[in-house]
Amino acid sequence: MNRDFDLAILGAGSAGYACALRAAQLGLSVALIDEGPLGGTCLHRGCIPTKAWLQAAKVRRTVAKASAFGVDAQLGGVEAGQVGRYADGVVKSLHKGLTGLISSRGITVIPERGVLTADDGRGPGIETGGRTHRAGAVVIATGASPITLGLPIDGERIMTSDQALRITSLPTRAVVLGGGVIGVEFASMWVDLGVAVTLIEATDRLLPAEEPGHSRILAKELAKRGVDIRLGTAVTGAVATGDCVTVSVEDGEIDTDLLLVAVGRRPASAGIGLEEAGIAIASTGHVVVDDRLQTSARGVFAAGDLVSGPQLAHRGYAHGMYLAELIAQLQGRSDSTPALPRDSDIARVTYSSPQVASVGLTAAQAGPDAEVVDYHLTGNGRAQILRAPGERETGVARLVRRAGGEIVGVHLVGEDVSELISEGALLVGWQATPEDVAGIVHPHPSLSESIAEANWALTGRALHMHS
Structure with a gap:
């Protein structure tokens, strides 16, 4: 049967590139398709740059209390542009290493926007430009994108975490909307960098998935450092005017320099041909899969944030490696039967302080x-x-x-x-x-x-x- 590849992967983030690397190890010919850079959100707009900024915040916090340890140190200002360059340096180094690794495994990288196409008898495919790449199996791993709640994101005063990591000067005041992992990490980071932070969460506690007592400890520690935490509060609107953002809440308004909308991420399942190819999509945007991550279309699998469950880069890695081994087995390249890790066995971390x-x-x-x-x-x-x-x-x-x-x-x-x-x-x-x-x-x-x-x-x- 005339196919271009044994496996075609749409999305080069954590799940996609891990799947590609493991599949190539097992002898499959692999195409990795993404119009964005290798590494996806985690490497370029999420895990890595965020934690680099958090490390800078930890350094400043350490300097601020150095005298208590008997060490003379002078606490000055924060040059956000320099912090950004430090974070970019970490990202650049890791991206270079990943690019070399992908190349060394003989993986074909197609840096274009891809759309899934149905099986025409030669296997499912991914269309890029005017060409369709047919494969024995396709893995969809396009990740997730920020939820905005319909607020007017302008990237300057009202922004998501994607834009917040690119700022070149710190605001004096910031409102963070969302008390989940992303919101808590930014609130912790910014207050330690000298920003006056208000953290707004609609539910009655931070990090709702964690132990309630631990959420309370976190809230108390953030409050001690100056974060104004408002639980059980909903934001009803926001307007940017000049150098100010007016955030409307149920009981009034808050004026701030910057509003970060960090209420979670939605699966990036729209506009890539999934439903047209016969793949079932849940009302949440998640791709419906069975216990082997198989979609409702034969030969098409989904991984990572597209699949309902915790949105974690390392869950994406686990999904990607599992699917590579499963597809290799189905194609007669491996005798072993892989096991899909249970979500409950996957650790989660919020890198706040x-x-x-x-x-x-x-x-x-x-x-x-x-x-x-x-x-x-x-x-x-x-x-x-x-x-x-x-x-x-x-x-x-x-x-x-x-x-x-x-x-x-x-x-x-x-x-x-x-x-x-x-x-x-x-x-x-x-x-x-x-x-x-x-x-x-x-x-x-x-x-x-x-x-x-x-x-x-x-x-x-x-x-x-x-x-």
């Missing part, structure tokens, strides 16, 4: 019979070292266990706890019991001891905490 990291079930989701232990980081030596003298440590490590059984949830809040959540993912993903891992020796002093302490408490032998 403090950080919030979790994997698995919350205490409420685990049910009334679950065993829950909280280890407060006030008893952890490394956590105390990271705090300036006189600062109260508010971090917590929570482990959730089925009654007498396996660990089903690990939930952390505190400085740098993102580095611990991979251990949590191992515990939850491998369905370990506290007794299984009680003998693992953690280095001292380290934040990882907090997981060990909570685990010991679940086995009835708490060491550095009251039982």
